Amino acid sequence: MSLKAVVGAVLLLALASRSLGAVTVTPASADTDPYVTTPRYNKFPWAFTADYSFVFSVSPAWKQPINPSSWSGVPVLPGFLPGSPGMLALLRYTESPIGEYSELFYVPGSFVNPLCGEKALSSIYRIWVDSKYSQRAGRNIWGIPKELATFDWKETNSGMAVTVKDAAGKVFLRLNTTQFPLPDPLTTAATSIARRFVGDCLTTIQWPIDDLTGRSTLAGQVSAYKVAEQCYAAKPPLPIKLDVCFQLKGGVLAKVDAAFMDPVTFTGHKNKLLVAPLGYQLPMNMNATLGQPIAVKCWV
Numbered sequence: 618m619s620l621k622a623v624v625g626a627v628l629l630l631a632l633a634s635r636s637l638g639a640v641t642v643t644p645a646s647a648d649t650d651p652y653v654t655t656p657r658y659n660k661f662p663w664a665f666t667a668d669y670s671f672v673f674s675v676s677p678a679w680k681q682p683i684n685p686s687s688w689s690g691v692p693v694l695p696g697f698l699p700g701s702p703g704m705l706a707l708l709r710y711t712e713s714p715i716g717e718y719s720e721l722f723y724v725p726g727s728f729v730n731p732l733c734g735e736k737a738l739s740s741i742y743r744i745w746v747d748s749k750y751s752q753r754a755g756r757n758i759w760g761i762p763k764e765l766a767t768f769d770w771k772e773t774n775s776g777m778a779v780t781v782k783d784a785a786g787k788v789f790l791r792l793n794t795t796q797f798p799l800p801d802p803l804t805t806a807a808t809s810i811a812r813r814f815v816g817d818c819l820t821t822i823q824w825p826i827d828d829l830t831g832r833s834t835l836a837g838q839v840s841a842y843k844v845a846e847q848c849y850a851a852k853p854p855l856p857i858k859l860d861v862c863f864q865l866k867g868g869v870l871a872k873v874d875a876a877f878m879d880p881v882t883f884t885g886h887k888n889k890l891l892v893a894p895l896g897y898q899l900p901m902n903m904n905a906t907l908g909q910p911i912a913v914k915c916w917v
């Protein structure tokens with residue numbers, strides 16, 4: 618999950634919230650999940666390696682706070698920064714506790730809410746993966762509203778062309794990039810600027826998912842689910858806080874040659890989303906971690 622990277626003044630960060638109505642997802646069956654009963658589920662942080670990982674800034678983000686949850690009675694998270702830049706991240710994991718998979722996520726802006734913690738906060742509002750195991754773990758352990766999609770990654774002469782389709786086969790994201798390795802001193806400078814904005818970790822707030830999608834019948838035996846269950850039980854439900862860390866040690870600029878983001882898919886409204894012309898590609902075989910979920914109370 619990704620982080621926000623920023624290069625120079627062009628790129629930024631973001632964070633925000635989720636909501637949205639019904640999502641169509643394929644329930645996972647506990648019987649077919651080879652990992653659900655293993656200790657791997659309970660060991661935090663989860664560690665990942667990605668061979669491709671891109672971060673782009675997206676604008677405009679939300680103009681006003683949105684209710685972060687589709688549950689009625691959940692307060693709007695205070696502290697939203699209007700116009701704060703959104704972030705789009707695209708990753709292809711080669712190693713993780715639930716195997717290889719691809720991921721795309723959208724963070725629509727930033728929150729600063731001292732009740733939730735001192736750091737600027739993100740919220741992963743829309744996220745797609747091509748692994749039902751990842752979908753289930755994300756939804757049930759961290760409250761990350763993962764949906765399923767199909768990813769097509771094509772290496773081109775100059776970079777990467779990625780197409781993402783929803784379950785109905787509709788293309789809702791297309792991104793063609795050219796990568797620009799920079800001379801070392803510039804890479805070092807760009808990385809340190811990015812780190813100043815992003816740090817090494819993105820702190821995100823998620824709401825436990827208000828459906829049973831992919832819920833394992835074994836969930837009660839897996840302690841990793843306990844935080845989510847505690848959040849479900851509270852009235853109104855509590856958000857889950859976690860750190861998504863990317864160890865920003867380098868990377869290259871990624872020039873965006875072509876970008877298409879279907880705005881309705883990402884935000885539910887038709888206002889055009891613009892991808893910044895320059896993004897950031899993190900180092901090959903980058904390591905990432907997903908921290909232990911904790912329940913927080915972001916309102917009095």
Ligand SMILES: *[C@@H]1O[C@H](CO)[C@@H](O)[C@H](O)[C@H]1NC(C)=O
Binds near residue numbers: 773792875
């Ligand atoms: C993006 O890349 C794909 C694969 O190389 C290519 O077929 C397509 O024409 C490119 N699209 C644009 C708009 O450059």
Ligand SMILES: *[C@@H]1O[C@H](CO)[C@@H](O)[C@H](O)[C@H]1NC(C)=O
Binds near residue numbers: 901902903
């Ligand atoms: C990720 O971790 C592996 C194993 O510890 C290490 O070999 C590799 O160099 C790391 N990758 C990066 C980009 O730091």
